[in-house]
Amino acid sequence: MINNSKVFNVFVNLLLAALIAACIIPFWLLFVSSVTSESYLIQHGYSLMPKEFSLDAYKYLWEAKDSIGRAYLMSVVIAGIGVLANIVLTVLFAYPLSHKDLPGRGAISFFLFFTMLFNGGLVPTYLVYTNLINVKDTLAGMIVPYLLMNAFFVIIMRTYFTSSIPGEVLEAARIDGANEVQSLTRIVLPMSKPIIATIALMTLITYWNNWTNGIYFLTTRTDFYGIQNYLNDVMNKAAFLQSHMNGMINAKAVPNISVRMAIAVIAVLPLMIAYPFFQKYFVKGITLGSVKG
């Protein structure tokens, strides 16, 4: 675009700046509210201007560090196991499909691809995972359903294998007596680090942000809750308390209004700190569709 109009230029810059503000102000609101004293918040509500600075909310969280810390740890364990298993499954499925001479390749590709077009939805999936294979109230319930393998990423990885790894290299390895496992681990994987990193990152974010498996499959074992389900739980208890002011839940068990914002800040913080470092891969990950061939 060749833009010589001053008015247009001002408009463009204002728009982009306004959108930056729209993305950042909500976080600022969370942060400021979490470091404002409870009494000020009760009177004036959440506010963008830091007034009556107080770290009480964070002191409270420090005292509750066992439950929050545990939820964090669970999130790390779930995401760690999940990403590792996901990458192993994806590589193992994509590598054979990258062999153009594999007998039955077309049928296997269709078997994979069809899962992107048609799915059974929540009810049968829930019944499979609670009746046929019971993952209810186990750690596997957080890791296995829905998230362990993504057909789209398998196709992306297969395409990367076929397009970015020269056939001559694999041929040379075969002549030198390498078997398939050796070709995969010694040649293909080292050459596929960028795509593996991108898919691992996208999977990591998916696991880190997932809370639906928690509400589907964890009913009694809330000790398996990751940070997202922990946050969801706090919000539910607070909402319940609000609608049943003198209800059955012990009011002390529900953090007050500044603490709620402090929990949200703590939950977002690691992601925000890490974001600038993985930002490039993230952009690559979300535009992956366009490299599909």
Place this chain on the structure above:
Amino acid sequence: MEKKTKVSAKRELTPSERSYQRLRRKRRFLRFLPLYIMLLPGAAYLIINNYLPMAGLLIAFKKINYSLGIFNSPWVGLKNFKYLFSNNDALIALRNTILYNLGFILFGNVLAIVVAIALDSAKNKYFKQVSQVVYLIPFLLSTVIVSYIVFAFLSPSNGFMNNTILPALGVADPIKWYNEAKYWPAILNIVFLWMSFGYSSILYYSAVISIDKSYYEAAVVDGASTWKQILHITLPGLKPTIITLVLLAIGRICYSDFGLFYQIPQHSGLLYSTTQTIDTFVYRALLELNDVGRSSAAGFLQSIFGFVLVFGANMLVNKLDKESALF
């Protein structure tokens, strides 16, 4: 032809040749065997996670009795479907799902195109880069976190809206946001745009920057204004991308982001008339009301129509722009 010659050649094989061919076949098998073994874990997962549930869609025609087991539960024909439509709940969920999706398609694409064009015409390189990085932050968050942020704005007693924005606008009475259904179509559209515009504008931006620069140069020589350039070069250049993204979104018009419609309204029952979608309906019927009949019937319709639409949309996209289609 080739097969025939092979067969006829086989008859004339000498013993040594035959053993050589057996060895070759064995080698070929041994060569591919490790590859088939590699496929097994993923295939097992797809069967459990995807194919068993597809077959399980048939429970919509059964009356599930857990003591008999799923396989032995009796068939009941269309009873579950009659029951599903015995009141308006499912139709409201269907209406909401489709209307929200239409709103998201319209507003989402317009905003993304505007942002993409703005990113392209901004002059400061660093400002452009920072903008793109920041716009993706909301996309990175889980809907649970977003529900906290929305709550900070809409909390009836402490929220930023009721305490700061409404008084500043001269509205004296606080609004009970989580009790009044009429505000939620607007709220959910705004939240959706906030979460997703970074992603979709980057998709459009990559299409905008791939438009040949010489068109613009020629247009400027001819005295075209900025607006004329957008109208006659940029928008026509974006046409394939727009059509593709809209078609793919229409293919998913039966589906909704469960988190957006479940978390953001804080599952407030007073808001169901404008926040219930097929996905939250199925979830609530199954896990909160333990009503397998209605939820499986609704899920069945969603899966079948969803499949038809996804398939149809992809066929169309495939005709228009092969690169962007799923198949």
